[in-house]
Amino acid sequence: DVKVTQSSRYLVKRTGEKVFLECVQDMDHENMFWYRQDPGLGLRLIYFSYDVKMKEKGDIPEGYSVSREKKERFSLILESASTNQTSMYLCASSSIQIRVNTEAFFGQGTRLTVV
């Protein structure tokens, strides 16, 4: 059974903390994605990566960075967490032609609360 696994389901962090959200996929997919999901706004793309050590900004990259040192792992980093980064974070992966009629597979999501 294919899987995208996010390291935490729930996280509570303090303002100013550095936060790491980890995502691992076992499908040997080239593309990996980080989204945040907020009520009324749907999913919004933060960053994506189409290969190891490659990254591209999505629609809302401000306040975030990413790391892809290995093909199966894509990390989202909040350098200095702020309360407006309280959200549900979803990781996804897909094969190289995600933009052309292929499925994306999603993780379980991490609900992050910044206090």
Add this chain to the structure above:
Amino acid sequence: KNEVEQSPQNLTAQEGEFITINCSYSVGISALHWLQQHPGGGIVSLFMLSSGKKKHGRLIATINIQEKHSSLHITASHPRDSAVYICAVDSNTDKLIFGTGTRLQVFP
């Protein structure tokens, strides 16, 4: 105005009812996805379609490219169908654009 609009935003139904969720989009697309998100947060891909109709069990998805509209139907709904259903499109500008979701609750 969002590029992908879903209706209704919230939907309640009695077990056994036929359910329809609608998705309209205003951009050119190569494919449309229907996703299901359970209360725990995980998302499952239900359908990906670029024309016509697909069926999987009690779920049916249709798309009309000319009208830029898709529908997700659930026949003989069940409480376990309670979830958020999300429409997403692969746009011609290489972006995956999501609707805001339809929250469905099915009561026994």
